[in-house]
Amino acid sequence: MASADVPVITVDGPSGAGKGTLSHLLADTLHWHFLDSGALYRVTGHACLLEKVSWDDHAAVAEVARHLQVDFRTDAAGEVRVIYKGVDVSRDIRTEEGGRGASTVAAIPAVRDALLQRQREFRQAPGLVADGRDMGTVVFPDAPLKIFLTASATERAERRYRQLLAKGEDVSLPRLLGDIEERDARDSSRSVAPLVPAEDAIVIDSSNLPITAVFAEVMRAVRRKGLV
Ligand SMILES: Nc1ncnc2c1ncn2[C@@H]1O[C@H](COP(=O)(O)OP(=O)(O)O)[C@@H](O)[C@H]1O
Numbered sequence: 634m635a636s637a638d639v640p641v642i643t644v645d646g647p648s649g650a651g652k653g654t655l656s657h658l659l660a661d662t663l664h665w666h667f668l669d670s671g672a673l674y675r676v677t678g679h680a681c682l683l684e685k686v687s688w689d690d691h692a693a694v695a696e697v698a699r700h701l702q703v704d705f706r707t708d709a710a711g712e713v714r715v716i717y718k719g720v721d722v723s724r725d726i727r728t729e730e731g732g733r734g735a736s737t738v739a740a741i742p743a744v745r746d747a748l749l750q751r752q753r754e755f756r757q758a759p760g761l762v763a764d765g766r767d768m769g770t771v772v773f774p775d776a777p778l779k780i781f782l783t784a785s786a787t788e789r790a791e792r793r794y795r796q797l798l799a800k801g802e803d804v805s806l807p808r809l810l811g812d813i814e815e816r817d818a819r820d821s822s823r824s825v826a827p828l829v830p831a832e833d834a835i836v837i838d839s840s841n842l843p844i845t846a847v848f849a850e851v852m853r854a855v856r857r858k859g860l861v
Pocket residue numbers: 646647648649650651652653654655792793795796839842843844845847
């Protein structure tokens with residue numbers, strides 16, 4: 634199948650909306666591939682820290698993105714591990730600093746260009762679920778089904794708080810809310826690929842919806858589109 638004929642479901646939205654959870658459920662149910670585009674931006678930000686490249690040096694950050702040696706491997710427990718230069722950085726990139734670094738480098742147009750083709754290479758049969766901010770608007774504008782998942786900032790911060798607490802991390806709810814609001818503002822106001830729903834996206838506000846209800850609504854759209 635030519636890559637342009639491979640169906641894609643895009644799942645975009647702000648941090649903590651439930652994109653990753655929904656995308657994994659969809660990919661597992663449909664037996665499709667999964668693209669965690671945020672991980673590419675997170676690894677780029679993290680690689681800059683390791684290589685002592687300042688996030689403000691746009692040309693150097695783009696160079697890091699262009700040569701990013703990143704692999705996604707599924708471990709024995711079925712968890713996707715993110716490997717940078719042979720080292721498992723999955724945990725390091727999921728911190729709030731990792732999110733801040735990702736959103737800082739993601740605002741650099743040359744970084745987005747450097748990662749564009751790499752993201753499109755994930756489009757392989759039988760299908761792809763792509764999680765990010767600009768999956769439906771820029772990376773896969775021809776996707777047959779686009780979801781924009783959102784929730785109030787307070788609800789998203791509380792979700793992240795419970796998630797990090799469960800992982801045994803030392804977290805503060807007010808700081809998380811501040812980080813989320815700062816990241817929302819940066820992601821929505823940048824000049825390239827800002828966080829906005831695609832015109833043809835189905836917008837779902839999950840503030841008061843359990844993930845099971847979100848998943849059921851999306852699966853109805855999947856069937857309506859004839860993707861299963
Ligand atoms: N609809 C929902 N209701 C309550 N909690 C949710 C919902 N969707 C996701 N979560 C939880 O919120 C946290 C953040 O979800 P995640 O999928 O990582 O968000 P995102 O990928 O958009 O940042 C996770 O702990 C997840 O289990």
